[in-house]
Amino acid sequence: MRIAFFVNSIESETPGYTTTALALAAIQRGHSVVYVEPGDFILRPDDSLAVSVAVLPDAPYKTSDKLHAALKDAAKQKKTFAASDIDILFLRNDPSLDATDRPWAANAGVMFGRLAAERGVIVVNDPDGLAQAQSKLYLQTFPEAVRPSTLISRSIAEIRAFIDKHPKGCIVKPLQGSGGKNVFHIATATDSNLNQIFEAASGDGYLIAQVYIPEAKAGDVRLFLMNGLPLMRDGNYAAFRRVPAKGDVRSNIHAAGTARKVKVTDTMLRIAEMVRPKLVSDGMFLVGLDIVGDRLLEINVFTPGGLIRLADMYKTDFAIHVIVALEDKLTLRRAYGQAMPNSRLATL
Template sequence: MKIGFVVNQIETETGGYSTTQLSSAAVHRGHEVYIISVGQLCYLEDGRMGAIAVKAPNTKFRSLNKYMDAIHSPQAERIHIASDDIDVLFLRNNPCEEFGERAWAQTAGMVFGQIASANGVLVVNDPYALMSSFNKMYFQHFPETVRPRTIISRDADEIKEFYRKEKKKIILKPLQGSGGKDVFLVDNDKNLNQIVETINRYGFVIAQQYLPAAKNGDIRVIMMNGKILEINGKVAAVNRVNNNDIRSNLHSGGEAIHAEITDDVRRLCEIVGPKLVQDGMFLAGIDIVGDKIMELNLDSPGTINAMHRLEGVDFSSAIIDSLERKVKYQKHYDGSLPNAFLATLNP
């Protein structure tokens, strides 16, 4: 199998990223792996998707840091590829990290992914569905029972009214964003105007019910093909905790510990599974607090490396194995299976 991994920028990738572990797992399974910065994608005159990629060496490195050193090396093999050179395009770039001068990169992976899909490449997650889900509004299309009470607005008076209805304790965050950036717990009238004004600079404000269970952090669960990723009774999940901070994201100082998979966790994942399948969301990160889902992460769900370490299970190889089986089915059907259907097919 030949697989391309699209990232924000190769130069900023590290051995601690889940994408690194996924691409390394593909190398270990004997596949040809190409790492592609989103800005190195292109449209060729014959209608194919093209890219300048770093070809991962076939060496089985002892550590992910050594593996990334080889990817970053000036001696790394850089080649021009086209869509017919790969079987799978794995979109792992995070649009929410692209602001300012790189705003052009926010949708680039999805746009070029659509071209690759039209060329017969399996693209995950489905690039058409990703185009409608790269901000948090997508979450509002899931059943109300799984979501905290929420409004999305730029009107300060509406947000203040919601704040009063929620007994003066809410979460405020931007509609677009990730990694815990600009997430605030508001329980003081004096700070409300300033926080709303700050977030409004970047667009719409999400005002969300505060869940007391958040003091225990959140549980990140990885779902694959619309189901919890589970191997031999071990679940791809971590409990992310952060003392004295409402943000549990590992990038904002959170710590990953073993997660207890409760009936509530399984129920919530079961409810969202059908829509993830319908939309071709091969891999999803579900963030759960108590009996509610706080967020869905669909562009580049992480913490897979932490799950591997805590549970002693190679979840990355299971993910690559699923892609292998999809590619086989795609070839059996001579490319006639729709991308969104194939993306979540679980043969």
Template sequence: MRLAFLVNDVDTEIDEYTTTRLARAAARGGHDTWYIGVGDLEFGSNDGLFAARARAARWMDDDTLESFMERIKGCDPERIVLDDLDALVLRNESIDDLQARPWASPMGVVFGQMLAARGVTVVNDPNTLHRATSKLYLEEFPESVRPRSLVTRDPEAIARFVDEVGHAVVKPLYGAKGRNVFMIDGPDETNLAQMTEAVLQDGYAIVQEFIDGAEDGDVRMFLLEGRILERDGRPAAFRRVPTGNDPRANISTGGRSVPLEAGAPEFAVIEPMADKLVADGMFLVGIDVIGGKVVEINAESPGGFQSIERLYDLDIAETVIEALERRARVGS
């Protein structure tokens, strides 16, 4: 299989990323594997084909993730024709580019849509991904699996919602890595105006009712083609626990990952979501669950494979590449 991973910028990739583990699994499996940055694409040459300045990802027997990524960054870019790819894996995070490189933010989805129309298998499906990047995507799923919520830019509407539900969480509709996520104690929250102002600087806000147990963290689960991702019978899931007084459990904000016992009630949310995820072409997603409610769907470059590898000594990336190979063989 000939495949490429589209990232924000190859030179800023980190060896611990989930993307690096996916590329390692692909290269180890003998696949022709490439890295492409959002700014490395081109279209409209005389041959009418898509092309890119790509860097080869070749795994050596004595490699570590660090040496693997160093070699990718250090090699000279080669011009490859993207029409010849069997699969393109969209791993760029558009939200990261939204502020510093606004021109780059939509381009992964745009080029992904065009390549998919030309017959290349593109995951996750770019025709849905532009919508799934927003936290509003969660509202398309059954009420039974998600908390009560409100999406608005009206501070007074946020205050009214808090009056109704009491304890709540407010965060940007387009946000990641725990930035500007605030816990609201209830209608008497003295800092509500300041919290709301900070969140609305990023656009729309989403306010969710607080789910009992959130103070103890959340559960990150990976779903592959609508089912729990597994390797050797072990589900790809773990608990994220906040540290200190920070209620956010995101690993990027200092949270730590701990094993999740199989058979946890969080797995009950998967079945009501499965059909829609498959229909929407959401090949690989990460979902965050608290108390049997999904509080977030991570459809754009979901991360956390390093926690699975550390906790269970499992390379679940191999399962993902095997599934991608099957999908590319039959067509997306």
């Protein structure tokens, strides 16, 4: 099969990204891999969809570093394919990274992903589902039993009142954003830094205030789900604990957090089961749940990362398991044609 990975930019990809691990696994299983960027789609006057792609040469890549170097070379001379020449379009961009400097690019994957799905390409995660999830507001559509108490507002008075009701303090962060940017722990409503924090974080729009969960001091747990179920291979769950740096409330690896092995508990599995029906309904093929204690803090449906780190921890290649699942979807598409909608096929 030919699988296309849609990313923010090829230039910003690294050997350590999960997308690189997935591309390597696909090539090792004999598939053709291409990369697509936001400006690469072409909708022609006859309503045909084409795409300009960087084609990874077929080669026995042994490491992600070798593949990444080949990708950089391939990006220098792109080729144009009809959408019908692509079997799987895997949307792996982070819209928040383009929201400020390239707002036209932030929604390109969803918009053109819909067009590709209409033309028979299997698109994961489903673009209609992703359209619902383009901010952290998506978490509010899941059962209250798995979410921390949350306020979403641009009013500092509302946020102060919310913090005042929670003696353990609150986490304040932008509604849009990723990577731990502008995430703050506010201990009390009278915190002298609250005005400055509000000004810094609200520059990105609405703010989320969430009740602080003391277990967060030990970090959060990233648990991968595939087809709505915990991702497992060789008896290991695809899960790790993200431990914040000393004095930091953020567990994000990009924010100097560290990754450690974790034992997946019954509580984590209950949370996964609680969110499974909606994720399946929304066509969310591969997602990352960020769990603290008995609460779900975020659901990463665009670019859940960590598969290379997990492979090193558990000596298990979870990326191969993901590619096998895509092969199964292609078998179903060829059997059923477009009688089965993309959103359903995405999580079968």
